[in-house]
Amino acid sequence: MKHQDSRSRSIFCRMGRILMFLPLFVLFLAGTDLSAADLPGSKDNPLLKRFAGSEIVGYHAKSFDEYELQTSTFIRYNFETRKRDYAKPPLKPEGRLTRIWYEAAGDTGSLEVYRNYLNELRSNGFVILYDSKKDPAATKWTNYLAPFGSVDLTTNRSKYVFFAAEKNAICVASAKKKRPEGDVYVYLTVIEWGKDDSVYKARRGAYAAVDIIETRPMQQKMVTVSADEMSRSITSTGKVSLYGIYFDTNKADIKPASKPALGEIAKLLKKQPAMKLHVVGHTDNAGGYEFNVSLSKRRADAVVGVLQKEYGIAPGRLTANGVAYLAPVASNAAEAGRAKNRRVELVPR
Template sequence: MRSLLVFLLCLSGFAAHAADLAGAKDHPAIKRFAGSEIIAYDYKRFDEFDLQTSTFKNYNLQIKKREYTQPALHLEGAHTTLWYESPGDTSSIELIRNYQNELVAKGFQILYDSSKDGAITHLNNYLAPFGAVELKTSRSKYVLYAADQKGIRSSTAKLEKPEGSIYVSLTAVEWPKDDATYKAKRGAYIAVDIIEPKAMVQNMVVVKADEMSKAIAATGKVALYGILFDTNKADIKPESKPALDEIATLLKAQPNLKLHIVGHTDNVGGLESNMALSRRRAEAVMAALKGDYGIAGARLTANGVAYLAPVAVNTSEEGRAKNRRVELVPQ
């Protein structure tokens, strides 16, 4: 009898979640509201997210970002997005209060709560970003964007842990009645974003010595992304060895080749500090080639140009990652 009861409970739990979007799953940091189902889901190993901590002012169409009375907290790291549908008599305030209570019980600190923000005069265009998202969803991708503006509730929270902080952003809305166009059911919907800040893992393929030679012959330089440094430091990380091995192989195969080693950075920080940092990183590469591989110092010159020669925009983490590089240029 006990085994049968356990089986039935498991079966009922499966049935409750059977309507979830295929491939979607709850995040381990937070449970779902009872009776809700996942209607949209996305996960990125590394993404950027602006977390609200103050009063919403407007949605800036030019830069396609929300504006607040205080700058948003810019986060970069793993990003999970979940949209939940809670049909029936559920309201947005009930939904967001349940999530807030759950977060507080888990040790989170509430950073912002729109329902307690007396400075808000309007929430026009607060849902505008939802009109541009391209999430995998079983509803219309506009289901949050087209919801009742009067029912919007938003909140953010933070949990500090020794292994790294977790941030949560909540946006709850209401649908007053069923709507076939947006595949919406009467009830409340909540967008849950979980951000786990962390440094991006450099994942560029190591360029082989013969590929370096071909690139230099074709374009007069070769860009390398396998030489890694910690933020604002010039100490070469141990995982850079495969890239250094290939540079040494190139130089030993072409004994008459002399190289400028040029350090490049992104635009985070001032020009003067980045100019010095990029040069120190180039000097570190030169020192490694001389000390570890026996390359003659007369064949190498270290230079740094900071962010003055970008190969991508510096307005996104993807672009900044492409700009952080070491280039080899023949003398």
């Protein structure tokens, strides 16, 4: 009996210790962000908190992309270009893009979520660039909300859940924060569903699409093509495409990072003194044909000029040409294709 009493006292002591720490454990859980209901693989961006009680139902992250950011009122939808026209041209920041869709189900309305996000943005040092609640014309363009159905993201809701929501409850804002390491832009769209909808997998409540663009220069990752590789490509295909010659956007000034590629072109020409080349500039289709013809020719001229002045290549061996976007190697519909189309080609004369 004494042994059983001793064991019983031991069990009660252990239970007492567990019960003593249980309130602390519960308190810990209460202060922890339990996001088990979030879409697998998704996460908050550390630059902006979520609305209390909301869950992530859509997510997309890309290390580098261009983004069209609204900063003024919508005027019309251009059916020829399939683009939205605004009172002022939209900004086009480039950098890391994170797109998060949050669902705040229940009695939450879009205006409550919208006001909370604007307050949070301002408290974090953002300047509001556009606020649809201060735009008298905003109610006229709600049918031309950004085409979320074409967005490439993972979601457990319909990709059209924003497009099909109640039009009179849409709120849109854009904001900017300056940082030494690169400015940050936010584009916020908040909508509302008055009831559950099985077609769009929507729950009654508010949804917030938060797009965050952290501007930064694109890292050049193209491998420099050697002189021997250039020679082999010209022999086998009649040309060589080069991506290691860099220019500022819409300019023809060659960046210092282009030196390795230019040096290999010079090496090729010095190894083959009889070789004569067309230097052909290619662009994507952004900006129209006339602009890009001029830009591609000026860039080709710049390459020829540097090879002559800095590497001693005789003027008669190189001819500059610009063909704009007339010879694409990929579709210009997406940034990945446009990047492939922006190149310089060497073609023997």
